Amino acid sequence: MPGAELPVLLPPAPPARAQGDARFGLKARHGLYIAVLFALATGAAQAASDAGLPGPFETLLKWVPFVLKGFGLNLVISFFAMLFGTIAGAALGLMQISLLAPVRSGSWLVTQFFRNSPWLVLLFAIMLLFPFELDFGFVVVPVPDWMKAVIGFSLPIMANISEVVRGAVQSLPSGQWESAESLAFTRGQTLRMVILPQCIKRMIPPWINWYCILAMATPLASIMGVEESVTYTAQALNAEGDRPELIWPFYLFLLLIFFAYTYPIARWSIRLERKFLVKT
């Protein structure tokens, strides 16, 4: 039968990635694109600049230390939000696998609430609801805006880490629990000596992934007036007066900074993941 097409069995579609495992898919070429755009924008700005004014690159160079100082606060916020979010998230995740139904459902509710709320909404809520100082009676601790941002960011991180922990524990074969039980391990011992040590490896790649997402999200705090890199970039542009041609070079430069920070972390995470896949 000339031309007749035989039916073939197509290869199965690649499995959809599990929720909470959205890989931070940064590639080296993405950095190159940003750099090229940055070069083009700077060139265009050069052409658009009035003669007599300092060139865009020169102007940018002058503001680099200022913008980097702002970026430092982005890093500080991301570190502390990750720290608090991880501690709280680990506790919440363990509560999600508790044997007590109320603990389990309560922690599930908290997890789902903070995991599914928009980050900006959480940030606004904390910024507006949290007092500007904490009065402990004997001492009054001021709470600056950046600290409120830390709290605001640690909530969604907490919820997502909670899911990472729960998912990792539940992904282990039930035989691990059973054999530990048959060897008379208590539940606590089983968790501590058998289950969690195996989970740590599984949790590190998504944990790093969430850190990258968090680091990229910290500029949201600029909306609330926290003086981080985006706020500082806007201030630098203001200080330069009426020079709209500088907007592209300045923000693309900021994007490059974020890329230079998160790209190596994302690469490292992928390498770890591969390593853990091979050896168990």
Place this chain on the structure above:
Amino acid sequence: MSDATPDSTPGWTPDQPMVSIKDVHKSFGDLEVLKGVSLDIMKREVICIIGPSGSGKSTLIRCVNALNDIQKGSITVEGIEVNDPNLDKLALRKKVGMVFQQYNLFPHKTAIENVMMAPLHVLKQPRQEVEERAYGLIKKVRLEGKEHSYPGELSGGQQQRVAIARSLAMTPDVMLFDEVTAALDPETVKEVLVTIQELAEEGMTCVLVTHEMGFARELADHIYFTDRGVIVEHGPPASFFSDARDPRTKEFLSQIL
């Protein structure tokens, strides 16, 4: 393996059945898996439970060490009532060792660490003593030189033998084997069976759920055939294999032999 069982329950003596199962009923939801099973296992006895998949044989031995609870009936191990809500699980599991089809070794620990973990952390025995015993057990299951290998570096048969050593490290009085060769390559089945045979010959009380009919015929003192949650027929291997009476047993044996 010693005759002395210092911490056995008062009232239990070695001339009574070591494991006594009486009219056990077990359901998972609406599905009744065990519908009144009774059997006794004497000390040093080797019994094999055979039967089609889903006949409840694995569930039965899982109930013996309280991995599954039972709804009705009674199971005693050296006089300990397994179905007691105040069951001392530690006391029970010190007496009952269990080996699983999927080995279930702890993949993040080496072979020797797998063997040592429970005696160290559950029985709180001194490390030196545990270590000595663990090396001895690894030697006993013929895995000398593999002490520091991770489970992922061992073959299925080797992993299963580590699992047997791990269970023996708790010095149990009875060993439960739940289809321990079912997941193995044919060529490694033998090495595991040899290990079990040696154990049996040393006098360990063994309960095997198995599909290895040759092994059952050679080694078992008594064979039980289960189907749909009941024991259909049982007897010593010689009579069991030659003059099975129940049509279900006959059919099963004709398919498998």
